[in-house]
Amino acid sequence: MPAPIQQPSQLFTAMATTLRNTAALNVQVGNHDDFSVPGNQAWVLIDFDRNAQGARAADGRIAHVLTVSLQVIPAVAATAFAAYDLIAALKNLVTDNRWGLPGDQCDLPMNLDGLPSVFLRADQSYKAWTLTFDQTLYLGPTLLDDPLGIPKFARTWEVSDIDDPDQYTPLEG
Template identity: 85%
Template sequence: MPTPIQQPSQLYTAMATTLRNSAGLNVQVGHQEDFSAPGEQAWVLIDFDRNAPGVRAADGRIAHVLTLSLQVIPALAASAFAACDLIAVLKNLITDNRWGLPGDQCDLPMNIDGLPSMLGQQYKAWTLTFEQTLYLGPTLLDDPLGIPKFARTWEVSNIDDPDQYTALEA
């Protein structure tokens, strides 16, 4: 079972690890500060563009709807369409990917879109943007004793009586 995540930066780390370890990609992965100029390998620069509110998870965790961008800068010797082709490969990888993070804390990516980048004039770069929702913080399912309990209205005489609740089975 994946380790619970506590902060958005863990998504960056998980994404970078996945991209570096993906067979056949052969890319350098980092963020804007890591990039100085194109080289022998293509670059994928990961950036967080926005952290918007979302609907709480069913367990009460707070939703963070993150807008992310992957800027692809092709290798120096690459063709004019290399970045566009790499965007297509990344889109296939991103779709349905939770980056090894827990499924109850990381939704699937949404609104995936690839466009020529602002660096396109100089490097023929492309940017792939998408949204991914993380659910962070404590759950609201635990009572103060740390023992989740439940009751079915048809099985108890008073739904407001905590003594009639039963502990959830693990």
């Protein structure tokens, strides 16, 4: 079982590892700071555009709905459709992928969308494609874990704030 995740940045590491280890892609992976110029391999640049609120997990962990962008910059000798084809391959890989992270802490990607884009670096512009999607991570302690080991519960119709752990009561056994 994968180790529990503590930080949203662990998604970046997991995604980068998966993309680098997918031989069929043959890409360099990093963020915008890692890119200097196109080379013999295409680049996939990972960026997080948003961290929105989502519904808590069933165990009470706080949801982080991350909007992720994968920007593809084709290799120098690539054809005009190389970035488009790579976005299609990435879409196939991203669909149903939790990147090796625990399933109870990482939902499947949603709202996948590939669009043509331009990557600007200093005074250079590069034709690119960007695949964006939302992926929800559930981080922090569970509301079911109590330091005393007493399971707790709350009924939505009996409490004023279901997200307030102080309004939960011990489960009678």
